Amino acid sequence: MSTQPAVTSHGIQDDELGVPRWKIIMASVVGTTIEFYDFYIYATAAVSVFPLIFFPGGDAQTALLASMATFGAAFVARPLGSIIFGHMGDRLGRKVTLIGALLTMGIATFIIGLLPTYFQIGLWAPAMLTIMRFCQGLGLGGEWSGAALLVTETAKPGKRATAAMWPQLGAPFGFLLANGFFLILTLAFGYNSAEHGDNHVFIDWVWRIPFLASIIMVAIGLWVRVSLEETPVFKRAIQKDERVKAPLKDVFRENWWQLILGTFIMYATYVLFYLMTTWILSYAIGAPDAGGLGTSYNDFLVIQLIAILFFAAFIPVAGILADKFGRKPTMLVITTLLVVFGLSFGWWLNADIIVSADGSLNTTRMVLFMITGMALMGLTFGPMSAILPELFPTETRYTGSGIAYNVSSILGAALTPFIATWLMGSFDVSYVGYYLAAASVITLIFLALSPETKYRSLSDLDQDEIQRTR
Template identity: 75%
Template sequence: MSTDQSTSSSTPPESVDVDDDGSKELGVPRSRVVVASLMGTTIEFYDFYVYATAAVSVFPLIFFPSGDQGAALLASMATFGAAFVARPVGSVLFGHFGDRIGRKTTLIGSLLTMGIATFLIGLLPTYFQVGLFAPALLTILRFCQGLGLGGEWSGAALLATETAKKGKRAWAAMWPQLGAPFGFLLANGLFLILALTFSHDSTNPDMDGPFLTWVWRLPFLLSLVMVAVGLYVRVRLEETPVFRRAAANDERVKAPLSEVFRKSWWQLILGTFIMLATYVLFYLMTTWILSYAIGDPEQTGGLGVPYDDFLVLQLVGILFFAAFVPVAGWLADRFGRKPTLIVITGLLLLFGLTFGWWLSADSIGQGTDLNTMQMMLFLIVGMTLMGLTFGPMSAILPELFPTNTRYTGSGIAYNVSSILGAALTPFVATWLVQSYSVAHVGYYLAFASVLTLIALVLSPETKSKSLDSDSATIAEEIASEP
């Protein structure tokens, strides 16, 4: 298949081609769209990462107590994965309304779902108070978090891409992608401040101390304030011009889910595997690496690094994630989505093959003997690659689908990939370390990268395609690829 895809003369003009200060078609200043897409995903990812951090450092102690630390950590990781099962359900639910009634209203609903679930986690009783009801309630609310995020990402991506300037769609689409590193910085930065303020030591936790009795709840409860701010921004938006044109031309379908499976099933497969390696890398570099670094060397095969010491290193690494998301957006507009991602995914494969050298205890040390510079370089390299691979995703996935099923299609691809690449990753990686070695975690990433490379080779270049497109037009474009 070629890496270029041209639009025919009969194809409608680019989705939005307006001045920077807004136009009649866009309806609002472009800066408001940027803020709304960025703030919304930042809040959603903050909620998600607050849970991810607690799943490693708090929940194994107060929701899954066990004499075996390794078993408790695995149980907590399994609950962490419940949200990823919910995410495709959320993409179908919110995708239906996003394709039927509009992007704006649906995005408000997804934000409320996520925010309320996160707030309620902060009010839950622990295992020591209500027994097994505690992890059961935690799992239910984690599922609700997944529902909200399942509808959030695709809506924010469409908000950005369907209001983009001509030739700048990947740049516009990178703004919601910045919500991932920003949300991570907020969530983990807050946890770090609280851990330092209240003297929480992950290597020797005080079960009766303030951090594990009530302080851990604060990041969850504070999410309600952030949701209120996000709602204020989003209610002031206009519907995207692309959706308004589709509605005016009576192009909406009654059942977006059945439509996308009947006419865009191949794009669903491609989109799912295009995103796979990105998901695996991200949850290795955030959730799993935290559990590996602070884990007890004897019981979990970890490195025994104090939680607050390692979190500082991780937060520095996340800065490189944020810095390279815009770089990726520029590259994808300059060279195309397909060639850019093929090169980056090839680098992910090579990175995976080096995990044994980077992270084995013999190479990097343990506890106070940890080679801090080596760990820092590992995090910087991994997070740089994460920014490069994540940046173009909110452009390429929506571009694979027609207007009337774009919310549903891009959301399903993104979130089914989350099950394959994210829900399983922390659990599988933890098991691989305990059963084999840390090098095998890297082989897992390399395998996922191979699958993503295959999907990219089979996919069309979407840089120049119009977003004012129907299923027949996209099918013809894909079929025309040699």
């Protein structure tokens, strides 16, 4: 008699898992929290620190653009990471692949904390920084899809989108940890970017602490993931010999349309995310003569930390809505709201409105803008770890969902801070919002073309069903 777990048509019962459900949830949320923490500390440093110590010389705008370019290097690496780790995940299993992705990301982040600066070794410094950023991208490219599959392939019947919220919560949790850590350090050492510039101990060495401390969290994540078992859905694929030798080849041959759908379904989410986390920080703390608002880093970081709570709060709301009403109608409504939000950027953020005559920021207006954007971010991001895996069959699910997610990161996130900075320099803040609105319209088109995946069984999903729902 088979010892493999039974898999229900649309979910997994608790006694079929092999490990407690809380451990699966913990492994997914802890792992993605660590990965996003590593990613965010780089994003924060890329705006506030790296232009000063890795890209000195010239004007502030040029240094910021150079720093943003290295920020984008990770997004070039992420699709490659999804291919490498996707192959491992579809061939060797979810568990071992998640461990590999975590170590890749964590070691690269730790090394960044040890790098010499431009003033010590010249151009080798930004070159080494870019390489480590590339490695961060490789790790994150394999992390998200593995964590998403971990919870969706073990979800209770009818609760897949709700279960899928757990890896998504890693994004706001990681943001809170990373930026909270930076805020504590700036307060403890009395650093104010608007006053001190590069002449401060924070720029000399304190910025390294969050990067070095990440190795502690990596050790915790590694401990959790080593204790996991494979998902019942993947065990069933092994039992039935459904694994393919070349998942990448198969996913491009059999599921090319799902790759396109998944990429553009995620597109607006990524644009919004990096506007609300990276670009808005550079706009807020940038000098007024360079087109910024002249706010201190500490003051604006407090606003971001408040707003990110709404990001976290609306992720489970989106999961519940997607389980109740379906993925497609839920996302169509949310993405329409993103169009409206993008068209309102000029009203929210124009410097003549949000900065008073004495040069101080209208904090209330900025807080409300950030809360609105982050709440929408939670709503659009929450269902994604259910929607993308549901598009693909088991034998190519890790590879397919990972490629779609990470190619979208290039289109929607790698270019976003750079394009937004250019739009600000060439036009005004309204055009940054128009960029978001245009991206949201593109996502709306592909959502309209997509199938409803709420009722699909991940264990029974095959290529014939994929073809019928095109």
